[in-house]
Amino acid sequence: MAIEIIGNKEKAIAIIEVKKNGKKEKELVEWILKNHKNVKTILKKVSGREGELRLKDYEILYGKETEVLHKEYGYELKVDVTKVYFSAREAKERQRIANLVKDGETILIMFSGIMPFGIVIAKKVKNVKIYGIELNEVAHKYALENVRINKVAHKVYPILGDVREKAKEFFGKCDRILMPLPFSSKEFFELAVKCLKEKGIIHFYTIGEEPNIFEEGEKFLNEKCKKLKVEFRILSKTKVQMYAPRKWKISLDVEIIKSSNSLKNKYER
Numbered sequence: 001m002a003i004e005i006i007g008n009k010e011k012a013i014a015i016i017e018v019k020k021n022g023k024k025e026k027e028l029v030e031w032i033l034k035n036h037k038n039v040k041t042i043l044k045k046v047s048g049r050e051g052e053l054r055l056k057d058y059e060i061l062y063g064k065e066t067e068v069l070h071k072e073y074g075y076e077l078k079v080d081v082t083k084v085y086f087s088a089r090e091a092k093e094r095q096r097i098a099n100l101v102k103d104g105e106t107i108l109i110m111f112s113g114i115m116p117f118g119i120v121i122a123k124k125v126k127n128v129k130i131y132g133i134e135l136n137e138v139a140h141k142y143a144l145e146n147v148r149i150n151k152v153a154h155k156v157y158p159i160l161g162d163v164r165e166k167a168k169e170f171f172g173k174c175d176r177i178l179m180p181l182p183f184s185s186k187e188f189f190e191l192a193v194k195c196l197k198e199k200g201i202i203h204f205y206t207i208g209e210e211p212n213i214f215e216e217g218e219k220f221l222n223e224k225c226k227k228l229k230v231e232f233r234i235l236s237k238t239k240v241q242m243y244a245p246r247k248w249k250i251s252l253d254v255e256i257i258k259s260s261n262s263l264k265n266k267y268e269r
């Protein structure tokens, strides 16, 4: 049984995951309402994340509102949890990334959703340009709204579209790329490398299986970078959160250096 609470002190949504057991479910709803007075809606997950937009299906157990203003670390994110991807559990990972960004960077967030990474970075780093590409129209609308709410419109630019198309505009222009789409990030890795300047950092998210959760991701990077003729160095490896029994969402921070006969000459404008 797991509970995720998204929202603020006045109004929040609780998302629960329960096995098929009506009595436990009723008891849990009562427990949440008694112990979390700010919870106005309770949703039960009835599917895993599905499709390109990474959405789940929910059953409403209590209340009706599914849009909420989520507060964490001094910023706010408006979100309808039934229409877009959002995970409150990844707040720590967002902070970790923002703490790595240096003044003056140009950053591309592939798969930017409602723009949580962009907002966190923009709040921490004064002089930064952040572009985020998102396919889900509803998430894009929330990204625009969240940029406005957090007063970072002068440095965060949400773009609606498919990374396959829109990333081309960034070839050779970025210092840092975030790839928070763990199940499909491998198929976009070459595009990410093309978007980097001569040297840069990719935050590569993927799924790792116990006992060695980083092995498969490292093997992929080894083979892919060799094929693309770029040098790489893994700067750090992070367990982000458990995805399923023995399976983890992980992040590999990778520095890429393009050599003279690499993609740089082939693709940069």
Ligand SMILES: C[S@@+](CC[C@H](N)C(=O)[O-])C[C@H]1O[C@@H](n2cnc3c(N)ncnc32)[C@H](O)[C@@H]1O
Pocket: 052, 053, 054, 084, 085, 086, 087, 110, 111, 112, 113, 114, 115, 116, 117, 133, 134, 135, 136, 139, 161, 162, 163, 164, 180, 181, 182
């Ligand atoms: C795992 S979610 C992460 C969203 C956001 N970065 C966050 O941390 O909350 C991945 C997002 O990528 C979007 N997406 C999937 N395929 C895409 C593509 N080809 N181009 C742009 N966005 C895509 C989905 O709609 C989803 O919002």
